[in-house]
Amino acid sequence: MKILFVGGTGTIGKKVTAKLQEKHELVLAGSRSGDVQFDMTDYRSIEGMFQKIGKVDALVVAAGGAYMGPLAQLTEEHFYQGIRSKMMGQINLVLVGQHYLNNGGSITLTSGILSEDPIANGTVLSAINNAVNGFVVGAAGELLQRGIRINVVSPGLVEDSAEAIGSYFPGHNPVPMDRVVNGYIKSIEGIQTGQVIKVY
Template identity: 50%
Template sequence: MRILIIGGRGTIGKRVSHYFSQKHEVITAGRHSGELNVDIADSNSIKEMFEKAGKVDAIICTAGEAKWAPFNTLTEEDFYIGLKSKLMGQVNLVRIGQDYLNAKGSFTLTTGILADDPVDMTTSAAMVNGGIHSFVKAVALELENGHRINVVSSGLVEDAVEKYREYFPGHNPIPMKKVINGYVRSVEGKGNGEVIRIYN
């Protein structure tokens, strides 16, 4: 398979890219790293990335940002960070990317445990993650050409424990092997419209 991984040099993306590159052709894209440059908050940038990448068999996104802050300090513009990047960025990857995805190809998006188990200061991020879960379940009913779509939703991953431990008191770190397997299940399996939760 020919697999495009957006966010392919990030914390999760680099692990996922390494796994798939052992058996498949992998193209990585990112805002500041990767073989292709893309800003997923900009639909024109997404279009340019796909034009350069050409036809692929799978599209994986492990990119997207949202503002973490106390609710009473969040401005309307703060909410738009997550709405434009992590939510509409991934929606636009599907909306635009379906024209570059080969028949029977797959999309795999990324969210996280905040959709189901939010913690302090994550109102915006939790909202966005939940929206993506609903989008995936709904759009799976309408995709054409045998395309499939799933989303991987992980808990606090091992490789990010030092950075985020204080935000997730009492949470058990998720081994990276389990996280990678969520993406393998989406890409190499047959599931469609699934929220692949990896919380334990």
């Protein structure tokens, strides 16, 4: 399969792409790194990226951030940062990318455990992750009619991030990277659609 992987150089992405490249042809995309550069917060930049790459069999996104900070200090703009990046960045990749997917193709997005297991300072991410999950549930039926599957992987705190950000996740069990990788493999190579694939 030809797989476009947005965020393929990131903490999660590099482990998933290492596994995928054993069997598939990968195109890595990032804002500075990878084979092709674009900005997922900019709809036109997404269009330009797909025009350059052309048709693919799978689109995978393991990218997109959101503001973390105390609820008492949150502003509307803090939410919009996450909306522009992790929420609409991923959704716009689907809105544009659906027209570049071969029949029988798949889309895999990324949310996260904070959708249902909150931490202090994580309100924006909890909201955004649920929005991404909701988009996938909503979009799956119509995409299926056109022969395209869509799922979202929702990882817990991953092992490779535990040292850097584990202190923000008291009591959370870091998820081994091979389990995280398998969540993406299930979505890309399996048969499910419309699923939130929880890897906690």
